[in-house]
Amino acid sequence: MEEVNEILISRLEQWYATHARELPWRATRDAYCIWVSEIILQQTRVAQGYDYYLRFIERFPNVKELAMAPEDEVMKYWQGLGYYSRARNMHAAAKDIVLRFGAAFPSNFEDIRSLKGVGDYTAAAIASIAFGLPHAVVDGNVYRVLSRLFGVDIPIDTPQGKRYFSQLAQSLLHRDNPGLYNQAIMELGALQCTPGACDCSDCPLSDICVACASRTVAQLPVKQGKVSIKSRYFHYFVISCGGFTWLKKREGKDIWRNLYEYPLIETPEEADFIEIQRTEEYRKLFDGVGKIAFVDQPYTCRHVLTHRVIHATFYTVEVESFPASLSHLTPVAVADVEQFAVSRLTELYHQYREKKLLHE
Ligand code: SF4
Structure with missing residues (x-):
């Protein structure tokens, strides 16, 4: 496992160095900007969220400006993005940061996780990217890459699946550079190891990937239930x-x-x-x-x-x-x-x- 781990880290990071998309939130380690980008991208594609992010940061460049703004104005800047509770929670969290942390963005996982609207994934992303803390992210892209790479068919939408993948991701994390590693594995899921049948011939992990060898790529990851509409x-x-x-x-x-x-x-x-x-x-x-x-x-x-x-x-x-x-x-x-x-x-x-x- 240790050997696989080393191969995975070095290949992922090399691949990321040449394939990563240039995005404004990747050019900063400012926790506030990373937080805003993560919340926008929770339910929104990068192409759609890009301009919203730029406009939002221009108008609300830091926690204080966001906390002081009227809620109606924050909602206006969010208009069209959908899932409006994200904007309301961010606004409430900004006020909370001002009250509890004197407007300085919290710098440890627990405090970040305590903010309204911030779950395990977002807290791990901010903690690792902005502060270099060893917390592995597990989002849809990571579920996909890991389930295929190791050929795991435990449904990802069950408590057992969530626990399993979160432990697996944590065990694979590059502890010297968790932010870069997290971004690399998510980017691989977004660009290379895409939903459905994907092209594995270009993937840096193809020779160690279980799903690729067993031709089960399109069947993974497994989901148990569908939501009723x-x-x-x-x-x-x-x-x-x-x-x-x-x-x-x-x-x-x-x-x-x-x-x-x-x-x-x-x-x-x-x-x-x-x-x-x-x-x-x-x-x-x-x-x-x-x-x-x-x-x-x-x-x-x-x-x-x-x-x-x-x-x-x-x-x-x-x-x-x-x-x-x-x-x-x-x-x-x-x-x-x-x-x-x-x-x-x-x-x-x-x-x-x-x-x-x-x-x-
Ligand atoms: S080889 Fe294919 S299935 Fe495996 S990680 Fe790469 S893109 Fe995903």
Whole structure:
């Protein structure tokens, strides 16, 4: 094992020296920047996260600036990236760092791990890359490389699998240079040892790889269960009156918390407009508004999230008088709506509307 370990370390690091992508967060050892990049990349591809990272760091260059910023502004900078709890947690964690550590980013694994939104993987990445501490990362790329390299078919989404791979990764770590080693194995998983059937002929580990020899690459890693996908039915009302519209900040423990959206009626199953009109929510929403006129055809779309599919319809209506029933919502001049942080779904609706206006 010791020999395999040495071969693995030297080949991985040599391969990384010539193949690693040049990325802005790799040119720094600033723990704050590494943290921001890791959180952005948790659920986002590098190509999509790249510009977000640059904009975010430019506006919030350190913990203090992030902690002092209003949450709405942080959310605005996150808009379009999805999984908004990441931004909320980062904002809360920045305030926590100011309070507990005097705005200096914590420099040991336990303190980093104690920050909101930081799990074992992120803590190990920051601890090893920024501070050179010996903690192995285990993300999807590492699971893939290790399960194939050693031919391990223990499902990676079980407690047993998680324990097994975390111990294996830790035992292989290059203790003299854990940050470089961690980045190298993740990069190999991202660029070379990719999901499905990959090209092993160029891989620096092909002669010691069990899956490559046994032709089981496409079968590894093994996953036990699939998540069930739930459908939700959202009916938005884009109500305008005298150049104003109304937005509501989402609250509670649901998707898109703290983002703004148009008044929403959610139904347990698909419903057409006649059925929506019969709901109590509809009556409350349009109570005392006078005549309601449809301005446009409803815009419908299917928006896919990790565990849900949102079937959305946007109804654009104009009402005669300022609805008292909307007094608990935020009135916004129609021209200012773009300044509010909204979900990707609402952003898609805005893009559709803009395109439509251009063609009219
Ligand atoms: S030889 Fe193929 S399966 Fe094995 S680590 Fe390399 S790319 Fe992955």
